[in-house]
Amino acid sequence: MSTTAEHGPVPRERDRAPKQDRSRATRQRLLEAAVACLAEHGWAGSTVAVVAERAGVSRGAAQHHFPTREDLFTAAVEYVAEERSTALRALFPAGPGDRRAVVAALVDLYTGPLFRAALHLWVAASNEDQLRAPVTELEARVGRETHRIAVELLGADESRPGARETVQGFLDMARGLGLANLLTDDTTRRERVVAQWADLLDTALG
Amino acid sequence: MSTTAEHGPVPRERDRAPKQDRSRATRQRLLEAAVACLAEHGWAGSTVAVVAERAGVSRGAAQHHFPTREDLFTAAVEYVAEERSTALRALFPAGPGDRRAVVAALVDLYTGPLFRAALHLWVAASNEDQLRAPVTELEARVGRETHRIAVELLGADESRPGARETVQGFLDMARGLGLANLLTDDTTRRERVVAQWADLLDTALG
Numbered sequence: 001m002s003t004t005a006e007h008g009p010v011p012r013e014r015d016r017a018p019k020q021d022r023s024r025a026t027r028q029r030l031l032e033a034a035v036a037c038l039a040e041h042g043w044a045g046s047t048v049a050v051v052a053e054r055a056g057v058s059r060g061a062a063q064h065h066f067p068t069r070e071d072l073f074t075a076a077v078e079y080v081a082e083e084r085s086t087a088l089r090a091l092f093p094a095g096p097g098d099r100r101a102v103v104a105a106l107v108d109l110y111t112g113p114l115f116r117a118a119l120h121l122w123v124a125a126s127n128e129d130q131l132r133a134p135v136t137e138l139e140a141r142v143g144r145e146t147h148r149i150a151v152e153l154l155g156a157d158e159s160r161p162g163a164r165e166t167v168q169g170f171l172d173m174a175r176g177l178g179l180a181n182l183l184t185d186d187t188t189r190r191e192r193v194v195a196q197w198a199d200l201l202d203t204a205l206g
Numbered sequence: 207m208s209t210t211a212e213h214g215p216v217p218r219e220r221d222r223a224p225k226q227d228r229s230r231a232t233r234q235r236l237l238e239a240a241v242a243c244l245a246e247h248g249w250a251g252s253t254v255a256v257v258a259e260r261a262g263v264s265r266g267a268a269q270h271h272f273p274t275r276e277d278l279f280t281a282a283v284e285y286v287a288e289e290r291s292t293a294l295r296a297l298f299p300a301g302p303g304d305r306r307a308v309v310a311a312l313v314d315l316y317t318g319p320l321f322r323a324a325l326h327l328w329v330a331a332s333n334e335d336q337l338r339a340p341v342t343e344l345e346a347r348v349g350r351e352t353h354r355i356a357v358e359l360l361g362a363d364e365s366r367p368g369a370r371e372t373v374q375g376f377l378d379m380a381r382g383l384g385l386a387n388l389l390t391d392d393t394t395r396r397e398r399v400v401a402q403w404a405d406l407l408d409t410a411l412g
Contacts, residue, residue, distance in 0.1 A: 042333040044250055116332070119385075123329045126322070126388050127248040136389045143386075165402035169379055172399065176382035179325075180349075182332050183342045193378065196371035200410050 029055040034076035038117035043124035074134045080114045081142045096155030103198040110178030156205050166204045235261040240282035244323035249330035280340045286320045287348045302361030309404040316384030372410045
């Protein structure tokens with residue numbers, strides 16, 4: 001228990017803190033609304049105005065946080081990706097877990113609204129010059145972090161020849177499974193594929 | 207050698223055949239232009255008018271062949287997918303080939319303009335009601351055919367437990383590798399992943 005909590009913050013901090021909290025909460029609402037909007041309506045249907053309305057925030061406040069549309073949507077995908085990474089690590093607090101459970105949890109990263117939103121952003125970036133650089137950089141950053149988590153939770157020893165590429169190929173497979181789930185519910189097929197490849201990965205990683 | 211070829215077709219056939227050929231050639235030019243357009247400009251930038259101009263065909267003629275935008279683009283992706291399947295089989299005329307070569311050739315299906323075009327169509331279909339049904343059906347058809355070719359060329363025995371899911375997971379990986387190649391040239395990483403996964407597949411398929 002901190003002394004500050006017992007005696008209360010000094011006056012100037014007390015004034016500033018709630019304002020910072022409100023600002024952070026507004027930012028968070030905008031980011032979450034942006035990902036949901038992208039996942040549901042795609043890039044063409046996702047503007048700062050639509051997201052501001054969905055988040056219940058004025059357009060001016062939205063633009064204060066995110067000066068451009070590109071800023072808002074790349075920040076949104078990054079924020080949600082970080083949230084997902086944190087949640088994934090929390091599922092396996094003791095580190096490397098049962099490999100089949102880890103494989104299933106990693107594949108789950110690619111079948112929800114975050115993947116759908118990221119996919120819209122990637123595809124839009126392939127045709128829109130303003131999006132290309134920030135999205136390429138974002139994809140690389142999120143990809144490295146996901147790879148790091150996968151190696152850790154699968155207990156893969158990357159000093160062994162082929163282990164790195166085994167994990168990379170598995171994450172590519174997870175991304176492909178996400179794509180296969182875009183238009184139809186692919187759950188039944190996916191579960192069989194995941195069960196089979198969890199066994200193959202287990203053998204390959206030793 | 208046919209008698210018809212030696213003596214020439216009967217007059218009415220002679221009149222009709224070149225017209226049919228011209229019509230077929232026009233259709234083909236439209237389909238190829240549609241895939242190129244989709245790959246380069248995405249769904250939002252792909253209209254019948256843009257494709258007709260690119261193919262050097264009048265807009266009226268384009269609409270005669272394809273009454274709607276959806277007709278044109280789904281037919282285009284299907285046509286090019288069939289061309290790719292034929293080309294893939296032609297690479298391995300003796301049936302099952304060297305597995306590493308087959309794996310590399312299958313992955314190549316997902317790194318060119320056809321995959322890029324198909325991806326734009328899929329993603330657009332997830333937000334556009336008119337596209338959703340035809341694209342879902344197209345994806346299922348092309349997916350089944352690709353699976354059939356993969357099983358054949360990999361010499362996979364689908365009566366063995368897990369063999370079917372092993373091939374499916376590999377094709378999901380190929381799709382994921384295609385996605386990873388969308389914004390940057392991922393060739394170097396992809397080649398290492400493919401080499402490793404060709405070995406894993408080889409072991410798994412026996």
